[in-house]
Amino acid sequence: MTEKNILAYFKSPEEAEGVKRKLEALRAIDVQIDRFGRYPGESVNEPVNPLTGNIVSLAGLTMGAEISEKGVGILLSADPSASGMSDGGQGGPTGRDILLTAVVDEQSYAQALQVVQEAGGLV
Incomplete structure (x- = not known):
């Protein structure tokens, strides 16, 4: 069939x-x-400590994004809302x-x- x-x-x-x-x-x-x-991946629970340098990505620090792997963190950090200079268009789909x-x-x-x-x- x-x-x-x-x-x-x-x-x-x-x-x-x-x-x-x-x-x-x-x-x-x-x-x-x-x-x-808008972005792939699922959350990974890793503690974020900016004093010790344990930061998963800029997006995790500035947007509270859930980062599952390094590539996803890079992609999220490229978003305009990660820099704080823009709201990035108010979210995803x-x-x-x-x-x-x-x-x-x-x-x-x-x-x-x-x-x-x-x-x-x-x-």
């Missing part, structure tokens, strides 16, 4: 979870929900920052697409 994929954007995790349950009832092969943001990814059989693709769109998903 041929498989098709669906990428749909939602405003809240609850909307996406409702669609996920319906797609699973349609026997979707795989369904995943993720939230995306807003609105539809929840991504539902689904893999369905070709036979149920049209029905799955309809379920996503009726729930307010942007395909």
Whole structure:
């Protein structure tokens, strides 16, 4: 059988979870929900002490950013809001920052697409 994929954007995790349950009832092969943001990575709990030089990155010090690795810290520190000279545009993505990814059989693709769109998903 041929498989098709669906990428749909939602405003809240609850909307996406409702669609996920319906797609699973349609026997979707795989369904995943993720939230995306302006910068990658997850938080690493490292103490920040500017007196001893234990600073993960400039962004961690000035913005209270959650830094998971050195590359992410460099990227965040390049943001205008890290220097204090700008607010950087008031945060990251807003609105539809929840991504539902689904893999369905070709036979149920049209029905799955309809379920996503009726729930307010942007395909």
